[in-house]
Amino acid sequence: MKPAPFEYQAPATLREAVDLLASDPEAMVIAGGQSLMPLLALRLATPSLLIDLRRVPGLDAIAIDDSGIRLGARVRWRDIEDDRRLETAHPLLRETIAQVAHYQIRNRGTVGGSLAHADPAAELPGIAVTCDAELTLVGVAGTRMVRAGDFFTGPLTTVRQHDEIITELHLPFWPSGRRWAFREFAQRRGDFSLAGIALFYGEDQEGRVANAHVGVIGACDRPQRLMEVEALLNGRFIDEGLIREAAETSARTVDPPEDLHVPAAYRRALVATLIERGLRSAAQHRSA
Numbered sequence: 001m002k003p004a005p006f007e008y009q010a011p012a013t014l015r016e017a018v019d020l021l022a023s024d025p026e027a028m029v030i031a032g033g034q035s036l037m038p039l040l041a042l043r044l045a046t047p048s049l050l051i052d053l054r055r056v057p058g059l060d061a062i063a064i065d066d067s068g069i070r071l072g073a074r075v076r077w078r079d080i081e082d083d084r085r086l087e088t089a090h091p092l093l094r095e096t097i098a099q100v101a102h103y104q105i106r107n108r109g110t111v112g113g114s115l116a117h118a119d120p121a122a123e124l125p126g127i128a129v130t131c132d133a134e135l136t137l138v139g140v141a142g143t144r145m146v147r148a149g150d151f152f153t154g155p156l157t158t159v160r161q162h163d164e165i166i167t168e169l170h171l172p173f174w175p176s177g178r179r180w181a182f183r184e185f186a187q188r189r190g191d192f193s194l195a196g197i198a199l200f201y202g203e204d205q206e207g208r209v210a211n212a213h214v215g216v217i218g219a220c221d222r223p224q225r226l227m228e229v230e231a232l233l234n235g236r237f238i239d240e241g242l243i244r245e246a247a248e249t250s251a252r253t254v255d256p257p258e259d260l261h262v263p264a265a266y267r268r269a270l271v272a273t274l275i276e277r278g279l280r281s282a283a284q285h286r287s288a
Contacts, residue, residue: 003040010052014059014138014167017051022140022163024049029165031059031074032110034101035117059112059167064089068173073112073166081106090171091287092131092180092200096123099182102190112166115151118158121192121218123184124169125152129223130198130215133171139164152222178202178287181278184217185270187261195219195256195267197274199282201233209233214246214275219256219267228253229275243279247272 011017021027028047030036039045053059059074062083069090071080077097080086086094100106100123114124115135128135128148135146140163148169151158160166184196201212212233214226229250236242256267 004043004046006040006047007049008052009049010055012055014056014165017053017056018139018163018165020049020051021165025162027051029053029116031113031116032076032108033113034105034109035113035119053112053165062086066173067170069093069171071111071169071171073110073115073168075111077101077106077109088176088287090174092174092182092198093127093171096127096182096198099123099184105190111169115166115169116158116160118152118156118222119192120155120220120222121194121196122223123182123193123196123217126196126198126215126217126223127182128169128171129225130200130213131171132213133169135166136168136170137161137164138167148223149225154221174287175202176287179282179285180287181282181285183274183278183281185274193218194262195270195274197250197271197278199275199278201282208235208237210235214250216250216254216271219254219271221257224254226250226253238279238283243276246279247276250275 009020011020026047027049029051031053053074059072061072062075063070064085077100080094080097114122133148135151137144137160139161153159178200180200182198184193186193195218197216199214202210204210212230214229215223216226217223229246232246232249251268251272254268254271256264258264
């Protein structure tokens with residue numbers, strides 16, 4: 001199929017882009033197009049106006065400072081993979097993005113596009129929620145910050161208003177010595193995962209888990225933190241008994257969908273397996 005007819009604009013400023021978006025209730029924004037272009041081709045999306053952000057300055061930068069990491073909306077997966085600073089500044093992010101789809105898609109897919117599309121199985125929304133990230137949205141009414149955990153409301157749905165454009169994702173500072181892991185499972189390499197987990201934690205002076213964060217993708221209607229698993233881990237030493245307990249708790253906590261790919265029970269068991277593998281890997285994986 002071919003896309004339905006639409007008008008195309010490539011504004012030179014963010015203000016112009018916001019005004020164009022606000023002027024047409026059927027307008028849509030395109031950054032990299034990896035999610036939107038297939039929807040256009042299948043006519044699942046039929047905008048009257050397509051607003052391309054490629055000429056808007058300042059949206060393709062990766063900034064790293066004492067507050068953390070700022071990813072512009074047009075930063076590509078390839079840019080994250082190629083930025084060697086992230087090996088220490090945020091190894092979980094860099095490791096995760098390297099597993100997104102295929103090389104060709106990582107050349108075009110963008111931070112803003114993935115966040116706005118809000119697929120429950122997408123990797124970046126999961127990292128954003130797990131890491132307590134914040135999104136910057138700019139609209140007619142001005143700029144607002146939204147916690148990633150509050151941004152996603154369901155499959156392909158967010159709190160973004162029609163006239164708002166995601167401009168940046170801010171990931172908090174990543175301290176040295178943190179243990180972390182990312183694991184996902186797909187039917188074929190590059191497919192959306194049937195489920196995935198991201199986790200990290202620090203350790204106190206005796207080696208007990210501190211400030212555990214555990215997130216899941218693909219097994220709920222949106223990326224979520226597994227608070228019960230986090231509470232279970234905090235203050236305890238990682239051993240085989242705790243790993244099994246965490247896996248069992250995760251399987252009880254998630255509420256996966258029943259779909260044509262696998263039954264819900266399979267996804268519960270898969271999450272438990274990924275939690276086990278992730279915790280074993282994190283115990284051997286410390287940030288520099």
